[in-house]
Amino acid sequence: MRLNKVVALGKKILRDTFTAGHVTFKEMFSRFRQVLENHNRALEIIADMGDKLGGDYIFDINYIRNSYAGLYATLTESLASFDVLTQHEYPRLKDALDRIDKEIRLLVYKNGESAQREFVLPYSALTGSMAHEVGGKNANLAELKNNVVPDIPDAFALTAFAYDEFIRHNKINEMISELEGKDMYPKAASLPQKVSDFSGTPALNKIHTSIVNGSIPSGIEHALDKALSMFRAKYGDKCFLAVRSSAEAEDGEFSFAGQFDTVLNVPLESSAVQEAYKRVIASLFSDKAAAYHQQLGLPVGSVKMAVGCVLMVDAAVSGVIYSTNPNGDAGTMIINSTWGLGTSVVEGQTDADFYVVRKGKEPVIISKRIGEKRSMAVGLEGGGVTQVQTSAAMTGQSSLLEEQALGLAKKAMLIENYFRQPQDIEWAIDRDGKIFILQARPLRIASSVEPEAGCSESLQASNSFVPDVRNILMKARGNVVQKGVGSGRVFMFKHADGLGDFSRGDVLVARNDSSDFIRVMPYASAIITDTGSLTSHMASLCREFKVPAFVNAGAATKLLKHGQEVTVTADDEAMLTVYDGILREVLAHARSGLAAMEDIYEYRKKRYVLRYISPLNLLDPLMERFTPEGCRTIHDILRFIHEKAVMELIDNAMNGLKGQAAMKLELPIPAGIIVVDIGGGLDQTMNCAAGSHSVTFEQVVSMPLRAVLQGMMQPGAWHSGPVSLRVNDFLTSMMRLPDIVSGNDSYAANNVAVVSHEYLNLSLRFGYHFNMIDCYCSETARNNHIYFRFTGGATDMAKRSRRIELISIILKEYGFNTKSKGDLIIGRIANMGRGDMEKILDSIGRLIAYTRQLDAVLHDDTKVERYARNFLGGIYEL
């Protein structure tokens, strides 16, 4: 299609009259410049927001509002110019901007009131930016399913709007607002001495019960029934659903890992799903969820709960992947795996298999530890899940085949690359061996806090502190979940019911890890378990709250005694040390580095807005999603506008000829170029009087044209000797363009350069092939781009393709992104300073000259590399 366009344009040039469209090229060019200027301003605002919200500044909502207002105004202005430029070719871009703007305004002005009015939405209708409507988990998973890994079971979401409706309908909002005034969840400093002293429990229980006994409003019931009957029609009656929580922002900024109920193996019946739904949303008001809220400084009831209904996978094996090893080599990932359903892995209940895989194009398993896996979770036929003993044959046997582990690793890398941050992924493999992804959320990796130059002294001083070895009660190797130091009395965990006696500052010691521990997390100064998993919910929560935690410590429950005062250190080297007594020096050292801005809820909440502003998803203009609909952030919209504005300019540059004085360019080489100056591209002072219609190289003051011409005129590059065409090349050329007489090195004046001082659009036709350069070359690197296109040729396809290959090698060497197909190649490069731009343009000029007849000598593939090297080495002989 592009080729056709070029041919059409080439033909147009030979005629005198053109269809100029509604806008003159000069006008178009000035619009283009407005787009560029706004593009710049917008990117500067985005960069400033990233900077000011990056943790080094104290900011307030006014800053965000003002910045965003500026950004929005800039974008609107840019869009107006863009619409004129493209003659309203992309009306849906405004819709995309409105959609993103709505999300941002919800965050910046209201407090996330959902604008969405559906009770049920299929995953196919969701995008990753709909966390407010359907919760973070649903939004994330749907995003993955629709764009990255289709191997996610079919699902639908019960929205936040449905939650609001349910709460209103059952008058639960009144109970929630009753909670508000009461200081049930005081700040850590004023926590009651014991967990059981929590005054919130009765009020929470009341809400919990009201939800479980509540009635589903008819609107929700109707929408749910519709979704269920569609599932039945598609998958039959025999399948089950996993009904999972998807709280607002869950799995986004805050993990809420394991805080809410998931009901597995729910039959496809309305009543069963309704019960499960109520159970899941009721879990928003459980003790442990309330404790989590408190940790974040969130009022209980301020988070809305959407729910995901996901088709159950009949899992033979399942588990969790950390796509980046949180406690070791970041080039590796961790896979935990067990028989049956994955609940025991995420609850840390079973001694799961553990694989460490080196990331890469071809991942490699570098170590594994096969766990005993004494029990496994399985679905019951009538619905529900039970825990059964693993058969003797399966105990101690690797639950994953090597190729399965590697297959999982590859998917995990895809997901990590897509979200561009480490992921905590739940997966399952069904009885046919098919891999499914069940969940993916950002993985929190504790970054070591670098002390600032001014305050490192105390840290360094305490680094040299070595505690007395006689104090050591135990030292163990295992897995550090969250490094750090804590001290207090040992609380030996026996059963969840006993957690009421846990006191402030206690060190929790248990055989296994459990997400039940969230209840005591505001109180715990450290957590140690004999066995456990780096990938459990408890592990996620410890990292999130920076509670020092260590799993697989071996015999902590035997070596430590209930009530004994200890100081615990979990260090970088996967080493746990427990000292007798409270060692203040050790504590002082450890605390200095722990606190980080990311721990502040308000900060994370306010910064959340950047998610709709800064990330760039539209990376490749040739990708399918490079559409207004594909824009998910302000940055995407800017990128789209910029790309399409450049393309528009390229496609229309030829129209600029109309009404402009075209000047013949006199060069020492017979390139046959006509120049149309749209502003500051030519110095015409010397031949105005003479009324001349030609200019010389000296008069070219357009920076990009001058650079390209310099390259073209480079001694030796413009090969002028005859290159013999073989018979079949000659025949091909006759068949392709029979009206053109070959063998003449002097090109008719059919090559056009549209120039300004900073801009060049150059179309060159040499015999049978076309070169096109579109370039903006100014003092501002961000404005600059080169778009280079080469197509056609007289020789047979194989030779033409070789020339394309050669050009591709050379362009890549200069840093171009290239795309090629057959005898067409497109190269782009942008964001480069003027000096570098000029160097590259000079090289492109040489390349244009050099490649004119090159295809004729590319008899076999080996020549490609050789001539490419020659060219790069400054040798231009053919």
Added chain:
Amino acid sequence: MEDYMNNYRIMIIDDEKIVGDMAKMSLEQEGYAVETFLNGEAALARLLEQKFEVVVTDLKMKGVDGMEVLRTVKQLYPDVKVIMITAFANLDTAIEALRGDVHDFFPKPVKIKELKASIQRALSNS
């Protein structure tokens, strides 16, 4: 935090929670004891029972604003340093504030490093 507290008390007043939260975290890292308040009234009530070495206050607040905080602090404790922060870099108010013996004046967003340095100067001068 009590392990390496250096006895200096800092009061932060801003009607937006995030300002207090971020300032508190940053300054506690330096070993200061920090208390935050969301309005001038509560802050002044606290000042009656407890002296703070440095008071960092927002200028524009409903009710008791930053200027009133400044005047009251200077009446109660003439040696206490007041740092003013504001979303509106209003020159007139800034001049008025400086006349009123404000130690320093920052438009928001405030670079944390600069705030820390300013507090350090305030403490070393007193």
